[in-house]
Amino acid sequence: MNSLSLNFKWLTSGNDSPEIQQTMGMFGLRVGDISLTQNEDTFSQTIRDTVLVSAYPLAAWIASSWWRLLFEPLPPTNAKPSVNWRMAHELTAANQGFIWPRVILASDTELMQIWSTPSKAVEQQSVRYINSIEGSCSINLHEFERTAETFIETVISRLKATGVDNTPLANLWQEVQEERSDRYASQYRRCEAELGFEPDECPESLVEDTLNLAKQIGSKTLSELAPACSKDLSEAQPLSEILKQIQSSGLTGNPDISIDDSVNPDTPQAPWQRANKVASRLRDAIDIRENLITDYKLYDLLGLGKSEYEAWTPPRRQHISVAVPLNENRFNFHLRKKHPIAKRFELARLIGDYLLYGNRENREASWLTSTDLRTSRQKYQRAFAAEFLCPLSSLQDYLDNDYSESAIEDAGDHFQVSSQTVESILANNGLISSPQSVSDSEASLPY
Structure with a gap:
């Protein structure tokens, strides 16, 4: 697992406001072995690992974006993030006249994912950042929280030591600390973030309705559904799609799946590692060996009736699929895919979800x-x-x-998955290069 370090060597300079002046210094940002602040000073034509900026705007940005950084995930790959989302997740939003490296931060609920690209060559700036992250780096979410907290408190301590007290940053951080220590306030702020709102910008009635819904479906379930129906992604009210699915009739299924349950969703492994382990065990359990998984086997594993499922017509457009638990291990399935290949993948996803998350007391x-x-x-x-x-x-x-385009298409037809799925499997295992060429700096970003 990678580590994150935010370092400042104080160097009072300039004649700006006291908060800025007293927190000037040489700033170093490092993720693992990569210095994201390594830069070329275009005036002196020197390369350094640190850059002269003020720590105050960066600390203020982290504090103001605290809840969204920790709890608001990336939007789907087919959705461009809003300006509002980017202001809470892109480090350049710290601004205040300083040139910051282009760094994007987004939580996946377990890890803080970090992307970075170098400065564009066409940008005429005094500082040009050199390094980038190929793909992304991830650090433990709790480690990010501790590192960010330490950084903010170091900046506040620096200001107090230089006689600059009662700053907006200190007041804001005090509010965040009080909210973190209060269970209800923390849930409230997390709910706002998951719905895509800044603190206090979400209608109070919507937050209350969402928190009440969490009591019914569980907070972990809501944390998966709410961001998918947030104000930026949903055409209707953020909760309406979830409520419609819960209240409508779906397909009743009685999953009949049993494997060695030694894999736990809280096991500290990468998602793909857990996935491969569970998938392998299920194939062994159903004695499928190398054979093709048929549609009927997918129906059978979820306990869905063939005729009912094949007659099912999902709504015109949905952002979520849900299976509502009933009694005696039965579920009410609300599915959304229409294309035959997409339907197979959706059923397989729900089988995997049931094995790791759904088969619980x-x-x-x-x-x-x-x-x-x-x-x-x-x-x-x-x-x-x-x-x-x-x-x-x-x-x-x-x-x-044979990893040619036609061979990949044939493999997709053979296994009845999309050619994109085949490409992803091969790329993730280093057998082909990623469809997004890393030679393009923009390909290193998630959007």
């Missing part, structure tokens, strides 16, 4: 949820579905070292 924790978000749980589902429907070993045997 606590009814509130057993809801199944599938969305287009990039949270840890949804990453696990996608990786499980890919490995279950198209195991890497079987795929390699089928391709026989």
